[in-house]
Amino acid sequence: MKAQITLLPGDGIGPEVIAEARKLLDAVANRYGHEFILDEALIGGIAIDASGDPLPPDTIAKCERADAVLLGAVGGPKWSDPNAPVRPEQGLLKLRATLGVYANLRPVKPHPVAAKHAPLKPELLEGVDLLFVRELTGGAYFGEKGREQDGQVAFDVARYSVAEVERVTRRAAWLARARRKKITQVDKANVLETSRLWRSVVTRVLSEDFPDIAFEHVLVDAMTMHLLHRPADFDVILTENLFGDILTDEASVLAGSMGLLPSASIGDGKAGLYEPIHGSAPDIAGRGIANPYATLLSVALLLRHSLGLESEAASVENAVCAALDAGVLPRDLVRDGAVSTVEAGDWVARRVRETA
Numbered sequence: 158m159k160a161q162i163t164l165l166p167g168d169g170i171g172p173e174v175i176a177e178a179r180k181l182l183d184a185v186a187n188r189y190g191h192e193f194i195l196d197e198a199l200i201g202g203i204a205i206d207a208s209g210d211p212l213p214p215d216t217i218a219k220c221e222r223a224d225a226v227l228l229g230a231v232g233g234p235k236w237s238d239p240n241a242p243v244r245p246e247q248g249l250l251k252l253r254a255t256l257g258v259y260a261n262l263r264p265v266k267p268h269p270v271a272a273k274h275a276p277l278k279p280e281l282l283e284g285v286d287l288l289f290v291r292e293l294t295g296g297a298y299f300g301e302k303g304r305e306q307d308g309q310v311a312f313d314v315a316r317y318s319v320a321e322v323e324r325v326t327r328r329a330a331w332l333a334r335a336r337r338k339k340i341t342q343v344d345k346a347n348v349l350e351t352s353r354l355w356r357s358v359v360t361r362v363l364s365e366d367f368p369d370i371a372f373e374h375v376l377v378d379a380m381t382m383h384l385l386h387r388p389a390d391f392d393v394i395l396t397e398n399l400f401g402d403i404l405t406d407e408a409s410v411l412a413g414s415m416g417l418l419p420s421a422s423i424g425d426g427k428a429g430l431y432e433p434i435h436g437s438a439p440d441i442a443g444r445g446i447a448n449p450y451a452t453l454l455s456v457a458l459l460l461r462h463s464l465g466l467e468s469e470a471a472s473v474e475n476a477v478c479a480a481l482d483a484g485v486l487p488r489d490l491v492r493d494g495a496v497s498t499v500e501a502g503d504w505v506a507r508r509v510r511e512t513a
Contacts, residue, residue, distance in 0.1 A: 159192040160464055163223040165216070167201040168236075168245060169437025170447035170498075171229020177449040177502025178227055178456050184506040185460065185469050196223070200252065201231030201245035201437075211248025217255055225463035226256070226430045227455065230437035254294050258422035258430050259321070260328040261291040262458070263405045270481040271413035274490050277385065284389040285411055288336065290329040291401025293422055295321045296351070298398050317351045317397065322358040328423075329395040330367040336392055340372040343380045343396040343404065355397060377404070384408055405434060414489045416448025419455035421462050429463045431455040441488075445497045448487035450477050453505050476508035 164179060166172035179195055186193045198216040205211050211231070220226045231245040265287040267275065272282045300314035326342075333340050342359045344352035356374055363372045375383065377400045383390070384404065388411055396404065409415040415435040423429040433451030441447055454477055461470035485504045488495040496504070 158464065158466065159194070160224040161194045161196065161222060162459070163219045163226045164195055164197045165200045165220075165226060165228045166197065166203075167229040167231045167437065168203055168233045169230050169439045169442040170435075171201075171231070171437055173229075173442070173445070173447050173498050174433065174449045174452040175227065175229040177498060177506075178452050180502050180506045181453050181456050181473065181509065184509045185456075185466075185473065188472070188510050188512075189466070189469050191466075191469075200228065200248045202233055202236040204248060205236060205243055205245065209243070211243055211245050212251045212255075216248075217252075220252065220256060220430075224428055225459045226252075226428070227452075227459060228252075228430060228432035229452070230433070230435070232437045233439040233442075250298060253422060253430065254299065256422075256428065256430055257294070257424040257426070259292060259294045260325050260423050261289075261293040261401065262332070262421040262423065262462075263289040263291065263408075263418060263434060264458075265289070265405075265408045265411055265418060267412050268417070268478060268481050270484075270486070271417055271490060274413040276410055281386070281388065282411060286336075287388065287391055287408065287411075288332060288393050289401060289405050289408065290325065290332065290393060290395045291405065292317075292321065292325045292397050293401075294398075296398035298402075315349070315351050315399070317354055319354070319358055322355050323362055324425075326359050326362045326395065327366070329393050330363060330370050333370050333393040334367075338370050339392040340370055341380075341391050341394050342372060342374050343377050343394060343400055344374065345377050345400070346374065347376060351397070359395065380404060381407060384411070409434065414448060415451070416487060416489045417450050417454070419451050419458055421455070421458040423462055427463050427465070429459065431459040431463075445499065446488040446495070447498045448489045449498050449502045450480070450487070450505075453477055453502070472509050472512055473505070476505045476512065479508055480504050 166175040297315040346352040457470040457473040460466040
């Protein structure tokens with residue numbers, strides 16, 4: 158296969174983890190006889206410094222031409238002034254909208270080695286295998302926002318249409334069919350009108366078109382507790398943009414570290430946007446201690462969802478699992494004997510090349 162992949166290193170530890178992803182993609186191409194054309198572009202704070210735009214036109218063009226896009230991270234204290242006319246995160250939001258990637262997939266399946274480092278009791282993590290499906294291009298993040306009364310009043314409008322809820326619900330249902338056929342839809346329907354719309358649309362779509370899928374509705378405040386008290390009870394968790402952002406960060410404690418959790422953002426086509434969930438971590442940038450595994454697992458999602466390369470995706474996931482089994486643990490998982498970002502990336506790439 159020949160595929161074009163745009164790499165967006167971004168800010169903070171983004172360039173460090175994307176360097177390991179590039180190494181892994183080269184290993185996959187070499188092992189399986191593919192040709193991956195890798196092209197880098199600017200996004201986020203570094204793009205603001207270079208051009209004043211967190212998502213320059215050249216970056217948009219490269220992403221639109223690509224079969225898939227892999228992002229490192231955006232943001233940092235240098236660009237954190239809330240009154241700045243442009244901020245790094247605006248580039249990411251615009252990219253999601255430009256690519257039409259409305260469904261954010263975040264799998265959470267604790268590895269036994271990493272689970273030892275989770276703050277929860279080990280017995281609570283047995284059998285945990287979650288897939289969050291977060292709506293990505295609607296809600297308060299994309300609604301009208303502003304200030305009134307000389308800056309004394311602020312507002313962020315959360316809007317959703319029936320069509321937006323329908324399409325992400327169908328995506329969640331298709332994914333659930335390949336898993337345990339259960340969806341938990343999370344909302345705040347006792348207070349918010351957008352949540353009432355979500356609840357009614359999800360109920361209709363699943364009842365009429367996916368009768369084989371069991372589903373339930375849970376209020377978001379209750380879900381924050383259930384995720385920590387009985388996480389193994391859930392399968393596919395479907396929710397809107399803001400709630401999904403918060404819940405998936407909370408769920409990172411189930412895996413032992415944010416450095417282990419990948420994500421995929423997909424739409425109706427094959428092209429998608431892939432990134433680790435951990436952010437730019439400016440406090441450790443440049444020290445060579447960032448955990449690259451979330452980014453490498455994001456490569457696996459890229460291979461699976463955008464390129465249709467299931468065997469190659471599985472080989473990457475197996476290699477990361479083998480690294481954890483072998484005690485190849487970055488600094489966020491262990492203090493003594495921790496490996497560097499480069500050492501972890503080298504181990505996984507070598508495993509992929511050598512695995513028959």
